[in-house]
Amino acid sequence: MASIRKRGNSYTITAYMGYDEQGRQRKKTTTFTPPDGVTPGKAEKLAKAYAATWEEKIKGYVALDENRTLSELAEWYYSTVAPSVLKPKTLFGYKKTVYDHVISKIGREKLKNITPPMLDSLFAELQRSGCMQGSFRLKDRSLLDGVNRENLAKKAGVSRAAIYDVLAGQTVRRENAEKIAAGLEMPFSKVFDDVTKNQGLSGASVNKIKLNLSAIFTAAVKKEIMRRNPCKLATPPKVDTKPAAYFDEEQCRKFLAALHEQPEFQFEVICNLFLATGIRCGELCALHWDDINLETGFLYIRHTLVRLNGEYTRSEPKTSGSERRIVLPEYIIELLKEHKRKQVLERFKSGGTWEAPEAVFTNNSGNYCISGNLNNKLHRLCKKYELPDIHLHSLRHTHASLLINSNVTAKVIADRLGHSTTKTTLDTYSHVFAESEVKAMQAIDMALFRKAE
Known part of the structure; x- marks a missing residue:
């Protein structure tokens, strides 16, 4: 009693x-x-x-412990539950997102005090002002003159992508900026400018945070630590997702011509492969030569490139449906054969210092290519030839749009892109399907119902 x-x-x-x-x-x-x-x-x-x-x-809530804080619950979830249901790379990303945006703000709140209105206020604040971690830009590119990028990345404990990002004038978080300054053995204030802006998160980003937080509460309810999941009654953030960007057919032809004119043959092969296969960037960067049969023209997607503990490694692809076989066009096969011949010569010149000898696409030291560096090259090319400023992933969208406008079925497109269901394909490219339907209606109208003038 x-x-x-x-x-x-x-x-x-x-x-x-x-x-x-x-x-x-x-x-x-x-x-x-x-x-x-x-x-x-x-x-x-x-x-x-x-x-x-x-x-x-x-009664029945024997383990109920709503007096523990949200921070304590998150630590329990990420140490005991998440490792068995999430891949290491995914776990790292989800945990960082929750700690940066949620725990930093309401982590000390007791579970019994966390209500849907409190979460509504949190999500609204994130959309207004974001996490305010700070953004920093390199003061002068000349600070890295004569500095080996690979060695600096290792010494600073950051990814090669972070080094290339700062060189390209992009901003980095304070954590990485401090590491790079330390790697250069220079005072932080002499290397970086604070360019932090009061910029809120998108509705899509806040909604992902809500889903990650909800997973923690759901696990707590299942283990009878909490009575209910307050996220379920919170107002979903408004998501204004822009339609996937892509080149139209005319822009594709201009882009391919520009690729042929620029001097780096490997980059030409990479972009052609994106357009021909719709491959994801991580999947392309993880390709080994034994994933491609140059005789049969089959490309096998079996890995994706991920960064864990500062090192890039091949891991299982995004989903089980992501493992797939793609038939390559003859033109792409010939490009790959030529690229392989050139790569063998480069490896010979390196004197055996090639870091990833089995990789199809590499940087100058023979290590895996990374998306940040490739995206920077793409942005510069698009700017030079007055093309829409797109990302590498937009080339995947371009591939999908070309298939849709060629009346290829959603099931075939989903299989080729590695989508787990056709619903993902239909949702992602709904605007392209709508345009294709209009073109089909217009074709029927012209063929059957328009009177000859």
Whole structure:
């Protein structure tokens, strides 16, 4: 039976619920305040009745521990639950997102105090002002003159992509900026400018944060740590996702001509392969020569390139449906054969220092290519030839749009892109399908219903 203790004008009610796995006694506490004007005897009776009802209500929640903080719950989830359901790379990304945007703001709140309105306020704040971690830009590119990029990345403990990003004038977070300054053995203020802007997160980004947080609460409910998941009643952030960007056919021809004019043959092969296969960037960067049969023209997608603990490594692809076989056009096969011949010569010139000898596409030292560097090259090319400023992933979208406008079925497109279901394909490219349907209607209209003039 719950114990009742009078404290001023209210009563503290404590229910004892056995012992946990460490031998500590579990107890739950609540407070009852009787109505004004009742006699002391009546107030005590009301407190006893409330205690009996409350104790009956919490039966079955033996492990209920809503007095722990959200920060403690997140640590429990990411150390005991998430490793068994998430890939290491995904776990790292999800955890960082939650800690950067949620734990930093409401991590000290007790679980029992976290309500849907509190989460609504948090999500609205993120859309207004973001996480405000700070953005920093390299003061002068000449600071890295004569500095080996590979060695600096290793010394600073950052990715090669971070070094190339700062050289391209892009901003980096304070954490990486401080590491790079330390790697250069220079004062932080002499290397980077603070260019932080009060920029909010997109609705899509906030919605992903909501889903990651909801997964933590759902696990807590299943383990009877919490009664309910407050995310389920929170208002979903408004998602204004822009349609996937892509080149149209005329822009594709101009782009291919520009690729042929630029001096780097490997980059020409890479972009052609993107357009011909719709491959993901991580999948392309992870390709080994044994993934390509140059005789049969089959390309096998079996890995994706991920960064863990500062090192790039091949990992399982995004989903089980991502593993697939793609038939290559003859033109692409010839490009790959020529690229392989050139690569063998480059490896010979390197004197055996090639870092990833099996990789199809490499940087100058023979290590894996990374998306940041490739994207920078793409942006410069598009700017030079007055093409829309797109990302590498947009070439995947371009591949899909070409298939859709050629009346290829959604199932075939989904299989080729490695989508787990056709729903993903239809949702991602709904605007392209809509345009294709209009063209089909216009073709029928012209063929059957327009009178010859």
